[in-house]
Amino acid sequence: MIPVLGFAQANVAVLGLGRSGLATARALRAGEATAVCWDDNPAARAVAEAEGFTCRDLHKQGAFDGIASLIVSPGIAHLYPSPNPVVRAALEAGVPVDNDIGLFFRSIATPEWDNFERLPRVVAVTGSNGKSTTVALLHHILSEAGKGVQMAGNIGRGVLDIDPPQDGDVVVLELSSYQTELARSLTPDVAIFTNLSPDHLDRHGGLGGYFAAKRRLFSEGGPDRAIIGVDEDEGLFLAGQMSMGQVDDRVIRVSSGRKLGGAGWNVFARKGFLSEYRKGRQAGSIDLRAMTGLPGAHNHQNACAAYAAARTLGLAPRMIEGALETYPGLPHRSQTIADEGGVRYVNDSKATNVDSAAKALSAFKKVRWICGGLEKDGGLAALSGNTGSVQKAYVIGREAAKFALQLDVETEVCSSMAVAVERAMADAQEGETVLLAPAAASFDQYDNFEQRGDDFIAEVTARLV
Template sequence: MIPVKSYVGKQVAVLGLGRSGLVAARALREGGATPICWDDNPAAREAAESEGFTCRDLLKQGAFEEVAVLIVSPGIPHLFPKPNPVIVAAQEAGVPVDNDIGLFFQSFATQDWDRFDTMPRVVAVTGSNGKSTTAALIHHILTEGGRDSQLAGNIGRGVLDIEPGGDGSVVVLELSSYQTDLARALTPDVAVFTNLSPDHLDRHGGMGGYFAAKRRLFAEGGPDRAVIGIDEPEGAYLAGQLAEGPRDDRVIRVSVARKLSGPGWQVFAKKGFLSEYRKGRQAGSVDLRRIRGLPGVHNHQNACSAYAACRALGLAPREIESAMQSFPGLPHRSQIIAEADGITYVNDSKATNVDSAAKALLAFGNIRWICGGLEKEGGLDALSGALGAVSKAYVIGREAAGFAMQLDVDSEVCTTMAAAVERAMVEAQEGDTVLLAPAAASFDQYDNFEQRGEDFTAEVLARL
């Protein structure tokens, strides 16, 4: 655990007692603070009280007297679409609001570092799509290379639940816009921006607010190296803001849309080949087509970002390539779950928005596509250019009929996962891919995308 020692002897309010909230309370207590906890869920409060924490309704009169700071879990809105009343009460009382990410960056460095030969470093990954795979791939490459690495944040363990930094160690963090938006301290050594597409717009008041939340990691974090995907205008803008000029190699530009040139530091992928150029000369290359755990252009973008981050940490190109070969991929993200009778079954339940689903659809051929769920803002028009390989769509979800009407491909309303899998498997032929890439949230039928992917996997395996 990372003890939070900046509030020794002070009361700290903790709002939200899920994984990150409870871990924050423990780290604060370990560092000498007195956490005052609250959650609207009685079961969450009971769990906290069983660990000896005091729970107090933070909306009661005088709740913030003697409180130094309010720590908020990432799922709790602080501005849009409407701030949580507890946050409003804290602001009216003049109490600062922070989250566990801010506490981590305040607390990670210690006096023990004075005796280290190599300072611990933090790599932070954000973006709309691919950040989990990118963060996991960086961690995998470091681990395979014998480096001391920990994976945390929005993936793996809570940021304050990891071990203190050791000599030469690296912490790899996946950070969502919810996490970067509120953290009062953001100081990564290497920061990665994968891409940007519309998501969580209600939480951020639109696309500008969403980008601003991501941008904070770079503008306020001041990383030594910034790895920036520049295939969207926002990424190109961010890279331009951070770089002092064309030769500034503190910014590593990444693309899967075009070959990059110039005197700076670039990593790009074209037709399945990753290339690294620095000062106008090629410095490394990787044949990504052979890496089974990274199929499709969207995963090639993840590979480029992870490669660039690892190069910024000093790893050699061949070392990175060797480690990539053994990367298994992540569950629910272009995950090959079975192959039988010449048919491949792929679980990409994490494709919860149109952009990520389109990338999955472009990664495979001869697709029997299982899609549908709780549709997000913006409709499905952006899928039109990604449907060329789709033989048929099998639509699930409570609004399956309406979803199917928007698709410009042959489709069948199945409603349930069981029915969709059964129909797709009956009609699939040798060389086909049965792909779950919903292009929608899961909450109309499932608790989360993981549960949806597990249901798909179970239905497939039960029929093989």
């Protein structure tokens, strides 16, 4: 646990008592603060009270009297589409609003660090797609190299729930736009921006607000190194904003699908090969084509970002290559679950938006595509031109028929996962891939994308036995 610094003997309100909220309350208590907790869910309050925390209805008049700060869980809106009433009350009372990420960065460094030979470092990863894979991949690389490393944030443990890092350790964080937008302190040593595609637009007041939330990790934090995917205009702009000139190697530009030129530090993947160039000269090269844990151009972009971070942390290209070869992949992200009779079965339930689904489709030559769910803002128009590998789509979800009408491929409305898997497996031929890449949220039928992916795995496995 990371004890929260700066609030000793103070009352700090905690709104939302899920994983991050409870971890925050514990870390505040460890830092000798008093956590005043609230969640609209009585069951969540009961869990907190069982641990000895005081719960106070923060909706009531005067609830913020004597409160030093309000700490908000990521899912709670603080601005768009409208502030949560408790957040509004705190702001009207002049109480600062923060989140666990802000507390982490203000508390991570302690006087003990003065005795370390090598200071711990924090790598923070944000972007629309590929964050989890990039974090898990970098964690795997550093672990294989014998480094002390922990991953936290949206993956692994809550940021305040990790162990205090020791001499030379690395903490790798996955940070969503919800987290970067509100955190009052953002000071990573290395910051990574993977890419940008429309997502969470209602929460951020549009695409510009969404990009601005992610940009704060760089503009507010001033990382020693910025690793930036430049395949979208926003990333290209961000790299330009962070760089002081063409040879400024504090910025590492990353791309998938094209060679990057110039005198700076570039890492790119093209035709399945990762290349590193510094000052116009090649410094490393890795063949990614046979690495089953990293299929497709989108995973090659993730590999480039993780490779660049590992290089800034002092690892040699050959060491990184060996670790990439043994990376098993993450559940629900281009996860191969079976290869039977020449047919490959891939679970990419995390492909919850159009951009990530398009990238998943491009990773395979002939696809039996299981898709559908709760459609996100912006519709499915961006899939047009990205479905050339699709032999047929098997559409699930409560509004499967409406979803299917928007696709430019042959479709079959299946509604349930069981029917979709049954039909796709019956149609699949040798050399094809049955791919779950929904291009939609899961909440119309499942609690989360993990549950949806587990259902796909169970249905496939049952029919292969």
